[in-house]
Amino acid sequence: MAPILEVSDLVTRFxxxxxxxxxxxxxxxxxxxxETLAIVGESGSGKSVTMMSLLHLLPMPPARIEGGSALFxxxxxxxxxxxxxxxxISRVRGGRIGFIFQDALSALNPVMTVxxxxxxxxxxxxxxxxxxxxxxxxxxxxxxxIPGAKQRYRNYPHQFSGGMRQRVMIAVAxxxxxxxxxxxxxxxxxxxxxxxxxxxxxxxxxRELGIAVIWITHDLGVVAxxxxxxxxxxxxxxxxxxxxxxxYDHPGHPYTIGLLEALPRMDAAGSKRxxxxxxxxxxxxxxxxxxxxxxxxxxxxxxxxxxxxxxxxVGPQHHITCFYDVNRERPRDNV
Amino acid sequence: MILFGVLFIIFFMLQATGDPVSLxxxxxxxxxxxxxxxxxxxxxxxxxxxFGDFIAGAVVGDFGDSLRHKxxxxxxxxERLPATVELATTALFMAMLIGIPLGLLGGSNPGSxxxxxxxxxxxxxxxxxxxxxxxxxxxxFAVKLGWLPAFGRETWQFLGITLPTRSVILxxxxxxxxxxxxxxxxxRSAVMEIRSEDFVRTAxxxxxxxxxxxxxxxxxNAAIPLISIIGxxxxxxxxxxxxxxxxxxxxxxGNLLAEAIGNRDFALVQAIAFFTSLVVVTLNLLxxxxxxxxxxxxxxxx
Amino acid sequence: xxxxxxxxxxxxxxxxEADQGLGAKLVYxxxxxxxxxxxxxxxxxxxxxxxxAVLAPWISPHPPLKQxxxxxxxxxxxxAKGDIxxxxxxxxxxxxxxxxxxxxxxxxxxxxxFGVLIAGSLGLxxxxxxxxxGGRTDNxxxxxxxxxxxxxxxxxxxxxxxxxxRSLINVILIFGFTDIPIFVRITRGEVLRLRESGFVESAKxxxxxxxxxxxxxxxxxLLGPLITIATFEMSAMIFYEAGLxxxxxxxxxxxxxxxxxxxxxxxxxxxxxxxxxxxxLAIVFTGLGMNLFGDWLRDALDPRMRRLKR
Numbered sequence: 001m002a003p004i005l006e007v008s009d010l011v012t013r014f015x016x017x018x019x020x021x022x023x024x025x026x027x028x029x030x031x032x033x034x035e036t037l038a039i040v041g042e043s044g045s046g047k048s049v050t051m052m053s054l055l056h057l058l059p060m061p062p063a064r065i066e067g068g069s070a071l072f073x074x075x076x077x078x079x080x081x082x083x084x085x086x087x088x089i090s091r092v093r094g095g096r097i098g099f100i101f102q103d104a105l106s107a108l109n110p111v112m113t114v115x116x117x118x119x120x121x122x123x124x125x126x127x128x129x130x131x132x133x134x135x136x137x138x139x140x141x142x143x144x145x146i147p148g149a150k151q152r153y154r155n156y157p158h159q160f161s162g163g164m165r166q167r168v169m170i171a172v173a174x175x176x177x178x179x180x181x182x183x184x185x186x187x188x189x190x191x192x193x194x195x196x197x198x199x200x201x202x203x204x205x206x207r208e209l210g211i212a213v214i215w216i217t218h219d220l221g222v223v224a225x226x227x228x229x230x231x232x233x234x235x236x237x238x239x240x241x242x243x244x245x246x247x248y249d250h251p252g253h254p255y256t257i258g259l260l261e262a263l264p265r266m267d268a269a270g271s272k273r274x275x276x277x278x279x280x281x282x283x284x285x286x287x288x289x290x291x292x293x294x295x296x297x298x299x300x301x302x303x304x305x306x307x308x309x310x311x312x313x314v315g316p317q318h319h320i321t322c323f324y325d326v327n328r329e330r331p332r333d334n335v
Numbered sequence: 336m337i338l339f340g341v342l343f344i345i346f347f348m349l350q351a352t353g354d355p356v357s358l359x360x361x362x363x364x365x366x367x368x369x370x371x372x373x374x375x376x377x378x379x380x381x382x383x384x385x386f387g388d389f390i391a392g393a394v395v396g397d398f399g400d401s402l403r404h405k406x407x408x409x410x411x412x413x414e415r416l417p418a419t420v421e422l423a424t425t426a427l428f429m430a431m432l433i434g435i436p437l438g439l440l441g442g443s444n445p446g447s448x449x450x451x452x453x454x455x456x457x458x459x460x461x462x463x464x465x466x467x468x469x470x471x472x473x474x475x476f477a478v479k480l481g482w483l484p485a486f487g488r489e490t491w492q493f494l495g496i497t498l499p500t501r502s503v504i505l506x507x508x509x510x511x512x513x514x515x516x517x518x519x520x521x522x523r524s525a526v527m528e529i530r531s532e533d534f535v536r537t538a539x540x541x542x543x544x545x546x547x548x549x550x551x552x553x554x555x556n557a558a559i560p561l562i563s564i565i566g567x568x569x570x571x572x573x574x575x576x577x578x579x580x581x582x583x584x585x586x587x588x589g590n591l592l593a594e595a596i597g598n599r600d601f602a603l604v605q606a607i608a609f610f611t612s613l614v615v616v617t618l619n620l621l622x623x624x625x626x627x628x629x630x631x632x633x634x635x636x637x
Numbered sequence: 638x639x640x641x642x643x644x645x646x647x648x649x650x651x652x653x654e655a656d657q658g659l660g661a662k663l664v665y666x667x668x669x670x671x672x673x674x675x676x677x678x679x680x681x682x683x684x685x686x687x688x689x690a691v692l693a694p695w696i697s698p699h700p701p702l703k704q705x706x707x708x709x710x711x712x713x714x715x716x717a718k719g720d721i722x723x724x725x726x727x728x729x730x731x732x733x734x735x736x737x738x739x740x741x742x743x744x745x746x747x748x749x750x751f752g753v754l755i756a757g758s759l760g761l762x763x764x765x766x767x768x769x770x771g772g773r774t775d776n777x778x779x780x781x782x783x784x785x786x787x788x789x790x791x792x793x794x795x796x797x798x799x800x801x802x803r804s805l806i807n808v809i810l811i812f813g814f815t816d817i818p819i820f821v822r823i824t825r826g827e828v829l830r831l832r833e834s835g836f837v838e839s840a841k842x843x844x845x846x847x848x849x850x851x852x853x854x855x856x857x858x859l860l861g862p863l864i865t866i867a868t869f870e871m872s873a874m875i876f877y878e879a880g881l882x883x884x885x886x887x888x889x890x891x892x893x894x895x896x897x898x899x900x901x902x903x904x905x906x907x908x909x910x911x912x913x914x915x916x917x918l919a920i921v922f923t924g925l926g927m928n929l930f931g932d933w934l935r936d937a938l939d940p941r942m943r944r945l946k947r
Contacts, residue, residue: 057540090543091542099537107533108537110534110556111556111632112551112555120538120543120551156631158631159635461924464880464924470903470913471917575792593884596886611792612789
């Protein structure tokens with residue numbers, strides 16, 4: 001399988017009035033063509049910031065991308081997303097990489113019809129004429145499962161229900177048949193049944209069109225249902241990346257373990273207390289020169305407080321950034 | 336409903352603040368003379384009757400005759416109205432011409448020179464009292480430089496329509512300064528706010544050009560509340576012209592009001608107060624309607 | 638900063654925030670003022686006016702009412718016939734303009750301050766009642782408020798002033814009462830917002846009485862917006878007082894007020910323009926200071942500050 005996206009050492013910082021926020025401290029991962037990669041992490045872990053950095057969607061005065069590369073391997077060649085200028089990146093956005101945002105109500109222009117908002121993309125990237133656009137818009141709306149598409153394309157976002165709106169968002173993102181679609185917590189604001197529908201829809205579209213999907217979420221349940229591989233982030237760094245089954249069966253990083261333990265289980269004998277990870281979110285303004293997770297890690301030992309752990313392999317396609325070996329219950333010696 | 340309240344307030348205020356008759360006659364009038372006037376004007380009738388009469392008259396636009404001018408108050412008002420409308424409209428136009436583009440430029444380029452100019456303009460509009468500005472403008476433009484006429488209104492006739500001449504420029508500019516300030520501030524903050532909205536980010540994520548995003552997404556959203564602001568400001572301009580008209584001898588409603596107050600011509604004052612309120616309230620109503628039509632969330636709300 | 642993280646032990650967000658004492662808050666305010674120097678400038682300008690008003694008898698070169706016909710109609714010191722004894726010139730009755738302007742600030746500030754005090758306190762109470770009681774009371778009160786707000790302000794202020802006659806008290810009362818609706822609206826808005834946010838519910842659930850809720854929860858949140866609005870309204874009142882004075886409807890002509898001076902100045906506009914120019918500049922100066930400060934205040938009291946309040 002060929003990687004379609006290769007991100008290495010992405011560093012992004014926000015220069016604010018109160019100080020510098022080190023949002024991303026060297027993020028690396030890759031995305032294979034046609035696969036679904038889930039990115040998991042708590043608020044502030046940098047999952048959204050990573051994606052938005054790739055497409056230059058962060059407000060640039062406070063934000064600065066300060067390092068790394070993001071190689072996008074397209075049919076027409078390889079480009080480094082981070083090095084593109086405004087004109088070039090605007091051709092990639094929407095045309096070759098689509099974005100689905102979390103809250104469809106605020107992510108859609110309230111005074112423009114839904115059809116028009118989809119058509120904008122089509123006009124821009126595919127150069128379709130008026131009538132062609134209209135037909136394709138109806139087609140797209142039907143494909144994402146909106147009943148009465150032939151009339152509803154003239155409606156405004158507020159006239160749709162939450163789930164329907166999210167489908168519209170999907171239509172907007174997929175309009176020009178992009179190679180990659182990035183979905184930033186698309187189902188977080190929806191209730192569970194609708195969530196399932198959206199997940200199903202995404203998978204179906206993905207199969208049909210062969211799109212690679214990056215799905216950002218903090219919900220491990222969704223991850224289990226949709227992902228091929230999972231990337232776990234903490235404090236602006238990737239801490240674990242693994243194929244989905246491996247992650248759930250043999251988690252390697254203490255944070256991942258903590259996350260999985262925190263999930264209430266149906267099969268737990270008796271009613272046990274919910275286990276949570278101790279401590280509070282990390283301070284991104286003063287990143288330490290050692291493992292960011294050390295304060296909350298139950299396995300932390302001396303080395304964890306002195307150096308930043310490198311990425312090590314613990315299985316096929318399974319890497320973690322940690323000094324400890326959870327399986328053998330002792331520090332790793334090959335690091 | 337509101338109009339009734341307005342009438343009530345006007346009437347009530349007049350009655351409650353002292354004997355209107357003694358305000359109207361000269362100080363040397365004897366008690367008999369005062370009584371005579373009181374009776375002639377009907378002020379000795381029970382209050383309720385007077386109020387009823389007032390309302391009845393108001394409905395048909397009859398506010399009684401102006402004391403000074405010996406003409407029906409309403410006629411005087413209508414006679415002076417076009418001048419004020421001309422002044423207010425010109426002021427609004429000037430304010431929009433300067434204020435809106437400046438606000439747009441400032442809001443789209445925060446921290447830039449345009450932004451500083453926009454904020455400065457907003458501040459100027461807020462802090463310079465229009466009557467003082469009129470005085471200064473007169474000193475500078477009319478007296479020292481002699482470019483613009485300072486007093487009176489000149490018009491020219493074209494195909495039967497009365498059109499303004501440059502005599503309106505100075506007064507309109509002074510009157511419109513505050514509005515200009517409001518427009519700059521609003522437009523600037525609207526643009527700044529909208530730029531950080533989620534849907535603008537979505538627009539960027541679709542790869543649209545800056546210009547497309549600006550016009551279709553940012554401007555379109557800013558324009559809707561702008562309608563409200565413009566409507567309200569127009570009402571303000573129409574009703575707040577008293578100082579400018581007095582200073583520049585502009586023959587409009589404001590001037591009439593000042594005169595009426597000076598002459599203790601309360602029938603006229605009441606009439607003007609009511610009429611102005613009527614205009615402003617109606618204008619607000621129309622603005623609300625326009626807003627409702629323009630915003631699809633309201634028009635197609637469910 | 639990097640050292641602080643290490644020595645603090647946990648480097649976690651919560652611990653750092655808990656460290657903010659009063660000193661830290663003041664420093665934060667200072668930093669904000671410094672960064673946005675316009676706020677500082679506004680404050681200084683405003684304080685200048687306040688000090689002139691307070692110290693008027695000591696800093697005025699002449700008594701404001703003293704007429705000296707021999708010195709009448711003198712231009713400011715930098716003009717041909719000017720004189721240092723009357724730095725800004727004199728008016729038609731020979732009264733020193735600088736002194737009158739300094740004294741005039743007293744009228745303006747008094748009107749502004751007490752006007753806002755009346756409007757603010759009454760508006761606060763009415764707004765609290767309206768927002769808290771809800772239902773018909775709220776509807777009636779808001780009906781009244783909207784009615785008053787719908788009316789053309791200037792016309793009515795002039796109208797009332799004409800009826801009441803010239804006096805300082807009248808002016809204060811007029812502005813004090815006509816500005817109530819604005820404060821009512823703000824207060825009510827905050828009350829409603831807080832009610833919806835569940836604050837009130839949780840307070841009630843632990844048995845807090847109504848008054849307690851109001852004082853502990855609602856008022857602190859109101860303080861910020863109210864003070865900001867008060868600053869702007871005060872500035873507006875100073876303007877309107879000047880306007881009324883200009884029409885001869887404000888304080889009696891013997892009292893030096895900026896509005897009265899403008900009225901005098903208007904008569905001699907084309908020949909002795911300075912009589913009108915300087916009072917106006919004083920108004921602009923005051924208004925500018927207050928607006929700059931108010932703008933800064935509004936930005937500073939935004940959610941940013943709320944971070945420290947905990």
